[in-house]
Amino acid sequence: MSGQNSWVLKGVRPLGGEPTTLFVDDGVLVDAEPSGAQSFDADGLIALPGLVDLHTHLREPGREDAETVETGTLAAALGGFTAVHAMANTEPVADVAGVVEQVWRLGQDAGHCDVHPVGAVTVGLRGEQLAELGAMAESAARVRVFSDDGKCVHDPMLMRRALEYLRAFDGVIAQHAQDPRLTDGAQMNEGVQSARLGLVG
Amino acid sequence: MNRHLLSAADLNRDDALLVLDTAEELARLADRPIKKLPTLRGRTVVNLFFEDSTRTRTSFELAAKRLSADVINFSAKGSSVSKGESLKDTALTxxxxxxxxVVVRHSASGAPHRLAHWIRGSVVNAGDGTHEHPTQALLDAFTMRQRLGRVEGLHVTIVGDVLHSRVARSNVLLLHTLGAEVTLVAPPTLLPVGVDAWPCDVSFDxxxxxxxxxxxxxxxxxRERMHGGFFPTTREYSRRYGLDARRMATLPDDAIVMHPGPMNRGVEIAAEVADSVRSTIVEQVANGVSVRMAVLYLLLGGGMAEAVESAA
Incomplete structure (x- = not known):
């Protein structure tokens, strides 16, 4: 029996191609019109697979005044995103299984899209000691993407160890391509203007 | 057999079996009131230990003494070595x-190999850096044979810090020679780059x-690895790569648990596992003496037949 999630999308353009009609039966694309489907005039609209955002800040726990899992995922769903990765710089930091599981469960409860917590690579994002990456990978959140985000892992040996360690459970690291020691105290782009203004580049 | 025992790879299948068979004969000595054989009377065995090792040094010392050899213990502490004498000068002395x-233990990989070029006697590697510890592998194989009746065809899983382990290197080589199937399990950070070329399988699970x-x-x-960034915490290491009662319960009925010692109870092995009937840890120590007797005996010119006869 087809439910509310069965559609006939008329005039829609898959991946921006030629206009056509798509049939959706309980959330799944099918070849023929399902019974009880609602018709929708999608003229001028583009059909895409669910988008995945690899880099969001849902701010929960710790900065619920700025964003919550509920508000962030609602916005994501409205924009066509079916999965978001939530960065680890929460308060407390998502560097243990308990925090990533909490974020994951908040995403499940909100029900707007999948939430994949990103685990911190190092304890407290401090770049000194590996966080319990294996415990986060084996938690209910099944973390596979790890990042210290804006803090970067700037110790090359620690980065090597982290990358090697993740091979045990097919994890990956997302890294800002920068070394914070090159921009210590920096205020603006280094060049003619920074020279004239006397600001650190 | 070669004149020296520097690596487990120095032993072909026949050599390795000869050592194990000889050790088996010599082990019967341990049950007799007088545990001594006259076989190496008048021969001199030097224990040259640059690293602390009570267990291995004592084992070699006992092995040589049971064969009636004269034993000299030459440890780095309080010797001319601490006055800066080079390995070569010590060797020449x-x-x-x-x-x-000369039974040598050294923190530098390759030290016994160097030593072997400078002296006429036989050199036995009693552990060099992160390279090899062939007599440990022999006593491990001996223990497997004693408990399980064979080595060939056994599935042997070696778990932990393979990167820094001379025990693992020697065991992989010897067990492969003897026809066992070896699987290494470790966090990827504690496996050497190039392990793919070793004659064994590798798993992270x-x-x-x-x-x-x-x-x-x-x-x-x-201890020093625990703070070297190779894994996040001792707790996570223990959970992922430690042998606890839950994991031990999934072993086949006859399977055994080994450890070269000294153990960190609660880290790589739970106390209840170390003390279980599957554990061979104490037997390994006892077998170490028999195997080292066999090695010294065979290197110093004894033949198999003679060994059997004198032990009879």
């Missing part, structure tokens, strides 16, 4: 004193490998 065999293992050998986690 021992050579001048007429050492028939202990739970998947344990039920298929006849032997699980747990390696010691060195």
């Amino acid at each position: 021992l050579e001048a004193m007429g050492a028939d065999a 202990l739970d998947a490998v344990v039920p298929k293992s006849d032997v699980v050998m747990m390696l010691r986690v060195q």
Whole structure:
């Protein structure tokens, strides 16, 4: 029996191609019109697979005044995103299984899209000691993407160890391509203007 | 057999079996009131230990003494070594004193190999850096044979810090020679780059490998590794790569648990596992003496037949 999630999308353009009609039966694309489907005039609209955002800040726990899992995922769903990765710089930091599981469960409860917590690579994002990456990978959140985000892992040996360690459970690291020691105290782009203004580049 | 025992790879299948068979004969000595044989009377064995090792040094010392050899213990502490004497000068001194065999333990990989070029006697590697510890592998194989009746065809899983382990290197080589199937399990950070070329399998998943293992050998986690960034915490290491009662329960009925010692109870091995009937840890120590007797005996010119006869 087809439910509310069965559609006939008329005039829609898959991946921006030629206009056509798509049939959706309980959330799944099918070849023929399902019974009880609602018709929708999608003229001028583009059909895409669910988008995945690899880099969001849902701010929960710790900065619920700025964003919550509920508000962030609602916005994501409205924009066509079916999965978001939530960065680890929460308060407390998502560097243990308990925090990533909490974020994951908040995403499940909100029900707007999948939430994949990103685990911190190092304890407290401090770049000194590996966080319990294996415990986060084996938690209910099944973390596979790890990042210290804006803090970067700037110790090359620690980065090597982290990358090697993740091979045990097919994890990956997302890294800002920068070394914070090159921009210590920096205020603006280094060049003619920074020279004239006397600001650190 | 070669004149020296520097690596487990120095032993072909026949050599390795000869050592194990000889050790088996010599082990019967341990049950007799007088545990001594006259076989190496008048021969001099030097224990040259640059690293602390009570257990291995004592084992070699006892082995040589049970064969009636004269034993000299030459430890780095309080010797001319601490005054800056080079390995070569130490070797030449021992050579001048007429050492028939030098048992060497050194923190540098390759030290016994260097030593072997400077002296006429036999050199036995008693552990060099992160390279090899061939007599440990021999006593491990001996223990497997004693408990399980064979080595060939056994599935042996070696778990832990393979990167820094001389025990693992020697065991992989010897067990391969003897026809066992070896699987290494470790966090990827504690496996050497190039391990793919070794004659063994590699896995990161202990739970998947344990039920298929006849032997699980747990390696010691060195204290300094715990703070070297190779794994996040001791707790996570223990959870992912430690042998606890839950994992032990998934072993086949006859499977055994080995550890070269000294153990970190609660880190790589739970106390209840170390003290279980599967554990061979105490037997390994006892077998170490027999195997080292066999090695010294065979290197210093004894034949198999003679060994059997004198032990009879």
